[in-house]
Amino acid sequence: MEPGKLLENSELGLRILAGENGLNRKIRNEDVNRPGLALAGFYRNFAHDRLQVFGQGEFAYLLDCGGEVEGRIKDEFFSYEYPALVFTHGNQPPSCFIKKSNETDTPLLQTTLSTHDFILNFNRIITRALAPQTSIHGVLIEVFGLGVLLLGPSGIGKSETALELIERGHRLVADDMVHIRHMGKGELIGESDPMIEHHMELRGIGIVNIKDLFGVGAIRKKVQVDLVVFLEDWKEDKEYDRLGIDEQTMEILDVSIPSITLPLRPGRNIPILVETASMNHRSRRMGFHAARSLSERIHSRISQQITEDAERENPPKKERKKASPKPLMGPV
Missing domain, CATH: 3.40.50.300 (P-loop containing nucleotide triphosphate hydrolases)
Known part of the structure; x- marks a missing residue:
């Protein structure tokens, strides 16, 4: 699926801010990634092949970081290739993100949906598409x-x-x-x-x-x-x-x-x-199998009939009662 197809889906409420030349990139993963750790400089096991979703936490971090940190983020973060970047809650990305998205042809998208609602809708749409x-x-x-x-x-x-x-x-x-x-x-x-x-x-x-x-x-x-x-x-x-x-x-x-x-x-x-x-x-x-239930009843009846026939042909022998021994002496 391509990011351009996401723009056509009204459930996501997306609009393009930058990187229009990258709208034909492929989204091959159903999961999304919240790049908070990457923004802080930790890139080990970074899932850059997923859609990157910037929620309120990531957006607040970008607003508070200084020029030196912003420069590091701009250089390190955009050294990876992403399917697309999405800012939720209608948040406006920093100007450096818009500039680098255009330079790297990375689709930069914005939605008015909350992060939770966007991820829910995206998961449903991408699961069906993939x-x-x-x-x-x-x-x-x-x-x-x-x-x-x-x-x-x-x-x-x-x-x-x-x-x-x-x-x-x-x-x-x-x-x-x-x-x-x-x-x-x-x-x-x-x-x-x-x-x-x-x-x-x-x-x-x-x-x-x-x-x-x-x-x-x-x-x-x-x-x-x-x-x-x-x-x-x-x-x-x-x-x-x-x-x-x-x-x-x-x-x-x-x-x-x-x-x-x-x-x-x-x-x-x-x-x-x-x-x-x-x-x-x-x-x-629901657990009711008519054919098997009937088969079990038939087999049970056959087994019962075989047992009854065997008892009629070979009736059990009656045991004789043993006579109680007589006392050697009478009552005194």
């Missing part, structure tokens, strides 16, 4: 709060299935091209290409705008990808999962996402099956 990403041909729709990615060959009916789900009250995220980003900790966020956002292609009808037809309640900007559903034509020679004990997964950006395969056949209501799969996936995440 996150690993990929694009997948499919349809992403929110079903019962879960992000369901519909995949399958072209013309299999992904868009038609999504349209029926929208009619049933669910929300479209992306059709045809789904952009997916890995935001860390196994979280995959899917969204639409801005150019085709809210639009859907239906063979025989053409391009439709879901927002215009069904309202803003039928769309969503982005959603976490929780489940992948493969749609394919029914193959007589293929054995499909009928129990659901073993879970399938699909690797996307090195993250394993639960997946299922739904074979298409005349008479099968695919939208209802997708809804059921979503509810079943949510139930599993």
Whole structure:
């Protein structure tokens, strides 16, 4: 990401003060650096590859330092190359900073935000920009709060299935091209290409705008990808999962996402099956696994039946009661 892109983001409230020729520098680190120690002359392990943020403390130090210290700071500090320098709280940098920024083509930026708010907004924006990403041909729709990615060959009916789900009250995220980003900790966020956002292609009808037809309640900007559903034509020679004990997964950006395969056949209501799969996936995440629970009950009943049959075939022998010995002499 480039500092010039940060200027285009209204959440940061940035404006350029100097060093415009360096706006094409690359920001390759998600973290920021507060250069207080560097201003005081300590440069060991100095993170100069990060965005340098000057808060109230750094700004106050620059105002209080004398001419000799200011000269040292000017020479030593600007011997490093930075992605950009940012002064928060609307503070005006010293004239020496503006001069050296222009000389070294270092972007010098200013924002009216507090240091805390700026860093929060910057971290959110840069994390998204630097996150690993990929694009997948499919349809992403929110079903019962879960992000369901519909995949399958072209013309299999992904868009038609999504349209029926929208009619049933669910929300479209992306059709045809789904952009997916890995935001860390196994979280995959899917969204639409801005150019085709809210639009859907239906063979025989053409391009439709879901927002215009069904309202803003039928769309969503982005959603976490929780489940992948493969749609394919029914193959007589293929054995499909009928129990659901073993879970399938699909690797996307090195993250394993639960997946299922739904074979298409005349008479099968695919939208209802997708809804059921979503509810079943949510139930599993809460710790309730219907297939495994039933399997355990069946195995428990079989074990109990085997034990009962074994007891009937080999009943336990009754032990005879031993007679108590008679006393040798009667009562005196």
